[in-house]
Structures are given as C-alpha cells and as structure tokens.
Amino acid sequence: MYETKMNKGHLACAGCGATIAMGLASGKFPEKSVVVIPASCWSVIGGPLPYRTLNIPSVHTAFACAPAVATGIYYALAKKYKDHRVIVWAGDGSSFDIGLQSLSGALERGIPFTYICYDNEAYMNTGIQRSSATPLYTITTTTPENAFKKENKKNFLEIAIAHNIEYAATATIAFPDDLKKKVEKAVSTKGPSVIHIFSPCPTGQGFKEMESVKISRLAGISGFFPIYEYENEKYKINIEPDFSRLKEYITMQKRFASIDDESLKKIEKIVIQNFNRLKKKSLLSLNN
C-alpha cells in the first residue's frame, strides 16, 4: 500500500516533482513529526484549513530561518516527548541561498532534526528566478536576453556533510524505494541529518507534466544529479551513471534552449569531474 501522510488532492501544479517527493517521503515521517516549511511552493501546496494537503502539524516560517525555528520546536517538544522528530521541508532557494546560515547553525548545534531540501533548481514559487542550485547554461526569468546562467550549481550536500553529520543522502522521485529508505534512515538518525531530493518542476524547467519521473530518472542515471549517501563517515554511490544519457536529459528541457555542442561537452566534463571526485571519496571510505 502507498504509505503517505498527504491527504487526497493538493494545490500544486500538474506534474510537480516536489509534491511527489512529499507524497513518498512523508510516509516515513514518524508519528510525532512536526514539519517546518519556509517560504516556497510548499507554503502554498500545503494548503489552508480545511483544505490541508499535509496530515502532519506544520509550521510556516520566513524564508531564512526554518532550521532555527526547528531548533526551537525541538526543544519545546523535548520537555514532553523523546520520540518526536522535527523535519524541515525547504526548497533550493532557502537551502542553498538565504537559509544556509540557519542550516549551518542548526547542524553545528547537533539538534536532532532532519533537513530535507526539495530541489527544483530555481525560485519557482515567485516565477522561476535563478538560485545557486540552478545549473550552468540554463535560462530563468532573471537571465538577461540572449544569455544563460554562467555559474555552476553549488554543492549543497557536501556543505552539509562538512558539518560532521552522521547521515546525508541524495535521492529523486524516480527511485521511490531508495528515497523512502533514505528518509527512514534520516529520521531515525540520532543527531541532525540532511536529504537532498531532486524534484523537477515542469513549469520552471520546461518539460511536459507527464515527464517529471522520466526527467528525474535521467538526472540520476546520467550522473547529472548523482545518487549517493553518506553514513557514518562513509560514502556509498547508489547509481553508477551512464554519461551517454546526458544529452537526452538536457535536450528534453526548454531551460537548456541555448545549449550548443561546445556547452554540452563542458557540462559532460563537469558532471564527470564531479562524479570522479565523489567516486574517489567512496573508494576511500571502502578502504577504511
């Protein structure tokens, strides 16, 4: 049976990857969970009473401070419970950019909470502005005419791991069992844990609503979004990428409209470099 804590119906756009992600992840949230949601599409998707999408107590926060709010909620509830879990559910804008300081503080304090970034690679809720999760060579509504994004995507998960946390992982909606298993591990980690879920947006990335899962699968298997986990100081790569699928992944999306052969080669080079760096770390872990 499909295990979820979402009610029937929601306010998301058709094909919203972030909604599929919540549908899958929430099934693994413990009974006594509180979800903290900073400003994002999910501030809207959650819905107002009596049309709530989420069947979990949830707290909406300002853009920059969800992990700080989660810290306060954790301590308040700890007076009464021991088996509660506070889960931050945040977009890439708050995770990679405006709320990164708040996340860093909460990870450093070692608060037992789980931070989940659903990454649609732009500020989608306010009209597709670029974030530092937006990939190189893409077009957003903040891109000047006849141009594209010139900066590479920030490596969010490695920043989180640098805080010496016990558990961190990437996942995507095309591999639901992998995603659920990772959420289950994350919410039962003693200290803080972080999950980074690639959750594509048909409206913002420019593909058909019915292709969200296909795009996610291609992101994972092409190595564009490496699927791996970090547990007790060891890296494990969950999908060995096939880089020959990168072109298919890229050409399916209108946001890459300005891409030519040269830029495609550059993307391939960066993806392979990133993966090799990850692979080296995972080999090091295995040898330990």
Ligand SMILES: Cc1ncc(C[n+]2csc(CCOP(=O)(O)OP(=O)(O)O)c2C)c(N)n1
């Ligand atoms: C300080 C501040 N700046 C800007 C906004 C406007 N705002 C609300 S949601 C949002 C986009 C959030 O992007 P992301 O975190 O990636 O989530 P998504 O909308 O893509 O789900 C922005 C810019 C705000 N609420 N607060």
Ligand SMILES: [Mg+2]
């Ligand atoms: Mg976003």
